[in-house]
Amino acid sequence: MNARLTLSIVLMLAVVAQRARAHHSFSAVYDDKRSVTVTGVVTQFRFVNPHALMSLDVTDDSGTVVTWVVEFAGRLNLSEIGWTANSIKSGEKLTVTGNPTHAPGPRLAFQKIVKADGSELLPAAAQRNQTLEDERRERAKRRAPQG
Amino acid sequence: MRRRLLVLVILAATPAAGVAQSPLQTLEGMWSNPPRTIAGTSCAFYCTDVLLDRLNELIDDPANDSKPLSALSSDASARQRVYIEGLLTPAAKETYPLDPADDPGLLRCEPWGLVRQMFAPHQLEIRARGRDQIELHYGEWDAKRIVHMDGRPRPAGPATRLGYSVGRWDGATLVVETSGVSANQAGWNAKHSEQVKVTERFTRGADGKTLNLVATIEDPWSLRAPLVAKKIWSWSPTSQIGAYDACEPPAAVKKGAGR
Numbered sequence: 001m002n003a004r005l006t007l008s009i010v011l012m013l014a015v016v017a018q019r020a021r022a023h024h025s026f027s028a029v030y031d032d033k034r035s036v037t038v039t040g041v042v043t044q045f046r047f048v049n050p051h052a053l054m055s056l057d058v059t060d061d062s063g064t065v066v067t068w069v070v071e072f073a074g075r076l077n078l079s080e081i082g083w084t085a086n087s088i089k090s091g092e093k094l095t096v097t098g099n100p101t102h103a104p105g106p107r108l109a110f111q112k113i114v115k116a117d118g119s120e121l122l123p124a125a126a127q128r129n130q131t132l133e134d135e136r137r138e139r140a141k142r143r144a145p146q147g
Numbered sequence: 148m149r150r151r152l153l154v155l156v157i158l159a160a161t162p163a164a165g166v167a168q169s170p171l172q173t174l175e176g177m178w179s180n181p182p183r184t185i186a187g188t189s190c191a192f193y194c195t196d197v198l199l200d201r202l203n204e205l206i207d208d209p210a211n212d213s214k215p216l217s218a219l220s221s222d223a224s225a226r227q228r229v230y231i232e233g234l235l236t237p238a239a240k241e242t243y244p245l246d247p248a249d250d251p252g253l254l255r256c257e258p259w260g261l262v263r264q265m266f267a268p269h270q271l272e273i274r275a276r277g278r279d280q281i282e283l284h285y286g287e288w289d290a291k292r293i294v295h296m297d298g299r300p301r302p303a304g305p306a307t308r309l310g311y312s313v314g315r316w317d318g319a320t321l322v323v324e325t326s327g328v329s330a331n332q333a334g335w336n337a338k339h340s341e342q343v344k345v346t347e348r349f350t351r352g353a354d355g356k357t358l359n360l361v362a363t364i365e366d367p368w369s370l371r372a373p374l375v376a377k378k379i380w381s382w383s384p385t386s387q388i389g390a391y392d393a394c395e396p397p398a399a400v401k402k403g404a405g406r
Binding site for chain 1: 248
């Protein structure tokens, strides 16, 4: 993947992620310029509105267990891409990447989950963006030749 | 006596004005997220023709083919912001743009007022309620509005969060006029006053799969001229509005970060 395509996807994810977290401003709570990755064991996944929430026990290098909270889009947006209340199960080991809060604390806005078997869970925005780019390419093809 | 009876029979057989005579069936049912198109996504909350025209202009310019769509969207959104800011009165500009960190919906899980709610993302379920009412039920905040189709004007009383809505049919278009809305904030990060009046026109798209809203917002306190905004939903008969009971205020917010 070249750098421009990566940048494009990251920018679009940011735009649509903001829309997905519809009921309030994302950037007042989370820092969309930073990402944090943690690995831990799920203790709870709540498939609720306005935002689904997950609790994840993360053990640091000293052996201390810290419970992180991961905030997702709402139940409807997740359902749109096939998620259910069982998409994430208690006891699962996950690696989660997300935007941290402005104020230091164990809380993330979901960007990506990698499960123990290597499969990934991504926001609905990723699939939607591909469709939009396809539409744009089609329009470019139909454009009358210049000159 | 026989003539009087005949008149009564005719009156009883005549549907009440409004829903019973309406093309409600063209709109009734469950609508949800916008179509996965550039226009649909651009209008996921609301959009104006200023944004759509600018975005189309940018997309159709071959010089922009190498730029990410997000960059073009940002450019068009900026053009729209300038347009809307130009419509604001000095009174509204005093607090514009409102800081999202002060949003009561964020800080206190306080449901939105009409001027945000009518552009809310996710579901909009349209259902007849009796002979002369239509209910608009939104997934966001689980908010419900009643549109009164019996032609009676708004009764006297204090303004409310979602106001009082009166509807009529203009062909296949449902026209909803709402007033009596308490002062609140609009979706464009500006305050509006209790003088706000909203006219919504709901029409099913030609392909039958979309619901289009064209809303005209008038508020002499905050807007120098009417603002016309649009939104699109997709037909989504299997979608269900879930409980909206897990809103949690954040532990901390950063002022100025979302402006």
